[in-house]
Amino acid sequence: MVKGNFFRGLGYLGEGFRLIRQPGLRLFVMIPLLLNILLFGALFYLLAEFFGVLIASAMGMLPDWAWLQSLDWLFWILYGVVILLMLAYGFVIIANLIGSxxxxxxxxxxxxHLTGQEVSTEGGWGQIVRDIxxxxxxEIQKILYYLPRALGLLILGLIPVVNLVAAxxxxxxxxxxxxxxxxxYPADNHRxxxxxxxxxxxxxxxxALGFGLPVALGAMVPVLNLFVVPAAVCGxxxxxxxxxSGQPALK
Structure with missing residues (x-):
């Protein structure tokens, strides 16, 4: 039986957006936000034409079946969604490598802040440097977990009809x-x-899926995704x- 509360998870990103406006947290939101703006601009420039080429290549792999060709608009949408998801998480990976x-x-x-302790940023820069x-x-651990699974899903996404499930x-x-x-991030802080x-x-x-859903959607929206990252950290x-709470913090 799958446990948890999907709808409770949905609310955490909204709480994260409220938290990033707290005076004691703003500075450490703004610096990675500026880095993400520069990163997003570079990625958008590099990937603008690559997107169209990849879509055209994938569509060219379809067999010449009349009924299948009539659904070309659907495959455009499906391939577009898959690639957009790849780019969204690709942006998150690079943004988090820079801002981790x-x-x-x-x-x-x-x-x-949430547990009622005093929020002090004294010595924060030294801690940031030590934690790099x-x-x-x-972050590399998460990338190594992500890549083989993403590759498997990408292969499925290139197979006509099967890609209906792959999306x-x-x-x-x-x-x-x-x-x-x-x-x-909080897990790593607790070792x-x-x-x-x-x-x-x-x-x-x-x-977990309830929390991840609005984050994944927000990461696909240009400009909004710049703010989703720090809000997701707080959420x-x-x-x-x-x-x-009460979970063992074991290595």
Missing amino acids: PFYGYLSELTEK PRALGR ALWFAFNCWMMALQYVD VSFKSLKLNLQDTRLT ATAYWVRET
Whole structure:
């Protein structure tokens, strides 16, 4: 039986957007936000024409069946959704590689705010610098988890008819990855291993998918996705505080 509360999970991103406006958290939202704006501009420029070429190539693989060719508009939509999901999470991967030390510290400050502790940024820059190697290593772990599964789904997405199912699987997988991606920040602050985090989220999979759904949707919307990243960090920290209390923080 799948456990958790999908609708409760949906609310955490909205809470994250409220949290990023808190005075003690704004600075560590603005710096990675500026980095993401530069990154998004570069990615948009590089991928603008690649998108059209990839779609045309995928459509050229369809067999010359009359009934199948009549559904070409549907395949355009399906391939477009799959590629958009890939680009959305690709943006998240790169943005988090660049901003991971900031996001770890933002998560720590958010947790202090939520638990009623004093939010102080004294010594924050030194901690961010010290955490860079560990934060980058953690991001690489998530990328290594993501890539083989993404490759398998991409192959399925290139098979006509089968891609009808692949698009749905892609979206569900992206929702799951968004939950893993962002709840990992507070988990890492508590020295919970990535493996233990996956087990924790699997125990309440519906709640995790509920949190990941609006994050995945927001990541696909240009400009909005710039703000979704820090809001997701804060929302994921609220998720951690409320959903994993009492969970063993074991390596």
